[in-house]
Structure formats: structure tokens, C-alpha cells
Amino acid sequence: IVTGAGGKAFSAGADLKKTVPRRPGGAGVEIARVFQPRGASSLDDGIHVWKPIIAAVDGYCLGAGLTLLSVTDFRIASEKSVFGLPEVRRGIFPTLGATQRLYRQLPHAIAMEVILYGDNLDARQAVQYGLVNRVVPSAEVMPMAREAAARFTSGAPLTQRAIKESVVRGHGLPLEDAIRLESMLAFATRQTADFAEGPKAFAEKREPRYQGR
Known part of the structure; x- marks a missing residue:
């Protein structure tokens, strides 16, 4: 089970203060990374975890948090949860597979709205579009996640x-x-x-x- 801390956020993504370039237009060093192999920190590694992964979301699920959600298999969210990729509003390209996985998991028009506008989805929309399996009150998120885990562990x-x-x-x-x-x-x-x-x-x-x- 993958979950966040308390009832505020599953993951609100990266600290934008740490992404400020060290020098104006200082992309020279970073552009070289395009041609380097993916590192161990890439969420692409998660695609090789063949055990079922359950996400228990209670609060904000933004940026890399939403990308993390996209590599899970069964997703439970609280009614107050919010999902989005706000990077584009700050001029940041969402990576770690964000543009690829979200596009494959949402209808085309909805995915493009989330990715290109940086708009958020509320819990009702998330379950409507199939991004999560269940939406429940906050107090029921972890009990339902544990119930799902018990069902998985009873199988072969x-x-x-x-x-x-x-x-x-x-x-x-x-x-x-x-x-x-x-x-x-x-x-x-x-x-x-x-x-x-x-x-x-x-x-x-x-x-x-x-x-x-």
C-alpha cells in the first residue's frame, strides 16, 4: 500500500524552490541528460514491480504524486482528494512518464486538459474518468486499502x-x-x-x- 502522511496529501510533488535554475537560461548542463540512460530514480522502474500496488490517497495528489499514482493498480481516494499536473503553469515539463501514463489512463480530451492547462480533477471527476477505483470518506481510505490488500494476498x-x-x-x-x-x-x-x-x-x-x- 502506497500512501501519504496524515490527511493533507498523498504527495504534492516536488519543491519548486529547488527547481529554480542556478543561472538564467541555465539549461546547458541539463540538456545533456536527455541523452543519458534513465537512472534508478525514474518511476519507470516501478513498471517492473509485478506485485499488485494499492494507492490510498487522502488529500493532494499533484505533480510527481500523480505520476506515482499512475504506476499503481488499485486506487482508493478520499472525497477531498485533488489530482493534477500543475507543472505547466510554472513552465516545467512534467516527466517521469507523466505525459505518457496519464494520457493512457484518461480519455484524450480530459488528459490533454490536465496536462496542458494544469487543471485539477476533484475526487468525483477522478472516479468518473477511471483514474481511481473508489471514493470514500477520509476515515475509510486506509480500511478499504487494507481490505483490498487482504483480497490480493488471499490469491495465488x-x-x-x-x-x-x-x-x-x-x-x-x-x-x-x-x-x-x-x-x-x-x-x-x-x-x-x-x-x-x-x-x-x-x-x-x-x-x-x-x-x-
């Missing part, structure tokens, strides 16, 4: 991870290649002890006891 972990990998990796592939990937991952899960445990538990009329092997 290797199968869950393989399914997530199939969805995420397959998204950027041609359909034929994505289906091939799906078949390969499904075959791998059929070699696990958990694959045998599911049908066995069903036949014995009991809850399965998955062990992640």
Missing part, C-alpha cells in the same frame, strides 16, 4: 504477478505478440504448485492455501 501470488506482467508488457505490443506473451506466462504458472492447489481445494470444498511456489 505467482499467478497474480504473471497476470499483471501480461497486462503491462502486452499493452505496448501488437495484439498477436501480446497474446503470445500471455500464453508463455500462462504456461509458466501451470508449472507451479499453486496451480495444482487451486483445483484441488475446489474439489475438496475448502479454501486454497497458496504458498507462492
Whole structure:
């Protein structure tokens, strides 16, 4: 479960005071970074976390906070939560995959409004456009997140991870290649002890006891 501190913010993004250029027009050093490999600090690394990730949002979810939200799988927000990419209003290009992931997770017109205007979405809009799964009162955010976590942990972990990998990796592939990937991952899960445990538990009329092997 990924969450913020208290009931004020999930993450309000970077401290803009620290992004002020050291010299006017001082982009000379920074432009070289365009040609460097992504570092370990990039949120792109999060795409390789195949465990289900739950976000519990209670308050502001802005800038890099919204980008962090975009790499999670199940999202619960409080009624007072606010979502946005305000960077453009300060002349800053939102990075870490912000322009790419948000565009893939919101309708085109809404995504462009958020990215290019820097406008915020309230919790009602966020659930309406599918950015979050549930909107609840603040006091219910963490209990619902824990309930979601309990549901995930009751399943077969290797199968869950393989399914997530199939969805995420397959998204950027041609359909034929994505289906091939799906078949390969499904075959791998059929070699696990958990694959045998599911049908066995069903036949014995009991809850399965998955062990992640």
C-alpha cells in the first residue's frame, strides 16, 4: 500500500524552490541528460514491480504524486482528494512518464486538459474518468486499502504477478505478440504448485492455501 502522511496529501510533488535554475537560461548542463540512460530514480522502474500496488490517497495528489499514482493498480481516494499536473503553469515539463501514463489512463480530451492547462480533477471527476477505483470518506481510505490488500494476498501470488506482467508488457505490443506473451506466462504458472492447489481445494470444498511456489 502506497500512501501519504496524515490527511493533507498523498504527495504534492516536488519543491519548486529547488527547481529554480542556478543561472538564467541555465539549461546547458541539463540538456545533456536527455541523452543519458534513465537512472534508478525514474518511476519507470516501478513498471517492473509485478506485485499488485494499492494507492490510498487522502488529500493532494499533484505533480510527481500523480505520476506515482499512475504506476499503481488499485486506487482508493478520499472525497477531498485533488489530482493534477500543475507543472505547466510554472513552465516545467512534467516527466517521469507523466505525459505518457496519464494520457493512457484518461480519455484524450480530459488528459490533454490536465496536462496542458494544469487543471485539477476533484475526487468525483477522478472516479468518473477511471483514474481511481473508489471514493470514500477520509476515515475509510486506509480500511478499504487494507481490505483490498487482504483480497490480493488471499490469491495465488505467482499467478497474480504473471497476470499483471501480461497486462503491462502486452499493452505496448501488437495484439498477436501480446497474446503470445500471455500464453508463455500462462504456461509458466501451470508449472507451479499453486496451480495444482487451486483445483484441488475446489474439489475438496475448502479454501486454497497458496504458498507462492
